Amino acid sequence: MDGLKVEIKPGIYWIGVNDRVKDLFEGIWPLPRGISYNSYLVIDEKVAVIDGVEEGFSQEWYENIERLIDPSKIDYVISNHMEPDHSGSLPFIRRMVPEATIVLSEKAREMLNDFYGIRENVQTVGDGDEISLGERTLRFHEIPYVHWPETMVTYLMEEKVLFSGDAFGTYGALDGGFFDDQVDVDYYIDEMLRYYANIIGMYSIPVQNALSKLGGLSMDVIAPAHGPIWRQDIGRVIGLYDRWSHWEGEKGVALIYGSMYGNTIEAMEAVGRGVISGGCPTLRIYDVSRTSFSILLQECWHWKGVILGAPTYDTGIFIPMDNLLSSLHHKRLKNRICGLFGSFTWSGGAMRKMRGIVDELKWEVVEPEVPFKSHATEEHLEQLEALGRAVAERVMQD
Numbered sequence: 001m002d003g004l005k006v007e008i009k010p011g012i013y014w015i016g017v018n019d020r021v022k023d024l025f026e027g028i029w030p031l032p033r034g035i036s037y038n039s040y041l042v043i044d045e046k047v048a049v050i051d052g053v054e055e056g057f058s059q060e061w062y063e064n065i066e067r068l069i070d071p072s073k074i075d076y077v078i079s080n081h082m083e084p085d086h087s088g089s090l091p092f093i094r095r096m097v098p099e100a101t102i103v104l105s106e107k108a109r110e111m112l113n114d115f116y117g118i119r120e121n122v123q124t125v126g127d128g129d130e131i132s133l134g135e136r137t138l139r140f141h142e143i144p145y146v147h148w149p150e151t152m153v154t155y156l157m158e159e160k161v162l163f164s165g166d167a168f169g170t171y172g173a174l175d176g177g178f179f180d181d182q183v184d185v186d187y188y189i190d191e192m193l194r195y196y197a198n199i200i201g202m203y204s205i206p207v208q209n210a211l212s213k214l215g216g217l218s219m220d221v222i223a224p225a226h227g228p229i230w231r232q233d234i235g236r237v238i239g240l241y242d243r244w245s246h247w248e249g250e251k252g253v254a255l256i257y258g259s260m261y262g263n264t265i266e267a268m269e270a271v272g273r274g275v276i277s278g279g280c281p282t283l284r285i286y287d288v289s290r291t292s293f294s295i296l297l298q299e300c301w302h303w304k305g306v307i308l309g310a311p312t313y314d315t316g317i318f319i320p321m322d323n324l325l326s327s328l329h330h331k332r333l334k335n336r337i338c339g340l341f342g343s344f345t346w347s348g349g350a351m352r353k354m355r356g357i358v359d360e361l362k363w364e365v366v367e368p369e370v371p372f373k374s375h376a377t378e379e380h381l382e383q384l385e386a387l388g389r390a391v392a393e394r395v396m397q398d
């Protein structure tokens, strides 16, 4: 790093911005520590900008470019992905540098028109197409549905740099460091999983396809569109994407409960004791009503065991638990070992409906399922502990 310049390799720079104002990404996902919109500049005989930023940061982004080069020298603006957190600045750069050609996939061309009415000086590229910048060459690889249909990545062949778009991206602004070896990497890995579970996870099969397709590329650097640039341990993040896209959970249990009057809390405590006595030391307990479902999705993606307990409400599933199960169903999380328990007073119904959803996800449901009426008896508490123990033993043997 030289002053405000962030050089990745000679002539390749980060020119992104930090958004520390937005509190909900996509209007859904909490951003307790912001997010970065990464953009990159490659200076060769020709000059390319790779990805943009959200519209409101266009001026700051442009000033980052001005620090490095006269923007009128930009030949290409590559758009790997048309979601507006990256494409929102395209109208700005088109006004400022009308000669620069916008390069994108065929599917993105229509989106560029639909979002911004831009039709002129646009070049579409397909799988394997290349653009020479002089000494160095950009090659494009389509990775459809990671996580929109038009998505592609850009590979700078001679430097072995993969500009990966949202793939390998994380929540969290870049707090003073830009590379994985400069930052608290475990924090960003946690946020990479939350980002994956929230945004990418539903497209896990396209992710597997993309990993297969890109597996033959030699990479020194992965430069994603959010979060730190990976250069120290690229194998680690590729390995994590491989595991997450195959729905491989770590050995641990997420125990998620909802309770109105404390009866399900008492039951949950017995389940928790069972998990520990069953030999699984990693137990994370969450109140479904008081925990963002962004984090609950992350934790369900994280751990092999998921135990859910909730009362019946309006003859159905306790509403916050219903919302979580609906999100898990929507995200198509697979391959979990599951336990179920819950209370009812004048009408059952929640357990059967919860079971129906996890069956559709093809989760393995461990016995005993434990419904109880109003208040858990000593016998119920023993069954609940046995449930926790059984899930733990199954998780640890898997």
Ligand code: FEO
Pocket (backbone or CB within 6 Å): 081, 083, 085, 086, 147, 166, 225, 226
């Ligand atoms: Fe970072 Fe799918 O946009």
